[in-house]
Amino acid sequence: MTRFHLEVRVKPRPGLLDPQGKATHHALTSLGHEGVAAVRIGKVMDLEIDAPDAETAVERTEEMCRKLLANPVTEDFSVSLLGEVEREEAEA
Amino acid sequence: MTRFHLEVRVKPRPGLLDPQGKATHHALTSLGHEGVAAVRIGKVMDLEIDAPDAETAVERTEEMCRKLLANPVTEDFSVSLLGEVEREEAEA
Numbered sequence: 076m077t078r079f080h081l082e083v084r085v086k087p088r089p090g091l092l093d094p095q096g097k098a099t100h101h102a103l104t105s106l107g108h109e110g111v112a113a114v115r116i117g118k119v120m121d122l123e124i125d126a127p128d129a130e131t132a133v134e135r136t137e138e139m140c141r142k143l144l145a146n147p148v149t150e151d152f153s154v155s156l157l158g159e160v161e162r163e164e165a166e167a
Numbered sequence: 168m169t170r171f172h173l174e175v176r177v178k179p180r181p182g183l184l185d186p187q188g189k190a191t192h193h194a195l196t197s198l199g200h201e202g203v204a205a206v207r208i209g210k211v212m213d214l215e216i217d218a219p220d221a222e223t224a225v226e227r228t229e230e231m232c233r234k235l236l237a238n239p240v241t242e243d244f245s246v247s248l249l250g251e252v253e254r255e256e257a258e259a
Contacts, residue, residue, distance in 0.1 A: 076202075078204055085211075086213065096212075099212070099235075102235060106235060108230070108231050108234075108235075109217075109227070110216050110224075111215075111231075112215040112216065112217055113215040114213070114214055115213045116210055116213075117210070117211045117212075117213075118208055118211060119176050119177075119178065119211040120188070120191070120206060120207070120209075121178065121205070121207040122205065123206075124202050124204065125201075125203075125204055132202075135200065135201070135202065139200050139203075142198060142200075143191075143198060143200075144191070160204075
């Protein structure tokens with residue numbers, strides 16, 4: 076069993092309203108930041124998963140996205156494998 | 168002036184409490200997902216920035232992170248340049 080480090084990005088689907096992004100866009104412009112054309116905000120999740128191999132770790136994480144981490148109606152997700160967690164780090 | 172697409176990731180600093188990650192970790196385990204060792208949750212922001220060149224776009228985005236997008240005490244940020252926004256897409 077190896078511990079893998081994965082990153083999940085969950086973003087609002089294109090075209091859907093993103094009030095958090097809109098508010099941040101407005102705040103940036105109010106603070107004088109120039110040239111901001113669009114802001115959209117989602118979540119990034121760092122997961123450490125124990126699995127026999129990298130493929131299983133990615134499959135399990137995608138399953139978690141479908142079941143819990145992302146809203147299938149309003150959000151898209153992507154899963155990236157960042158690597159294995161070092162033994163020492165894993166036990167810390 | 169070119170429109171650039173950038174991605175900002177803002178994550179809770181290692182060692183700091185992350186209640187959202189803790190709750191998600193607990194929920195995943197309750198739902199029967201095996202092998203989840205750690206979950207930490209941050210934000211991912213997609214920005215479109217009009218700037219004369221890519222270097223300026225990245226610099227401006229880093230400045231926005233220092234001033235507004237990230238909490239300098241509790242969060243770390245990273246900025247990635249994803250590319251230029253196509254003309255058609257920019258006007259949509």
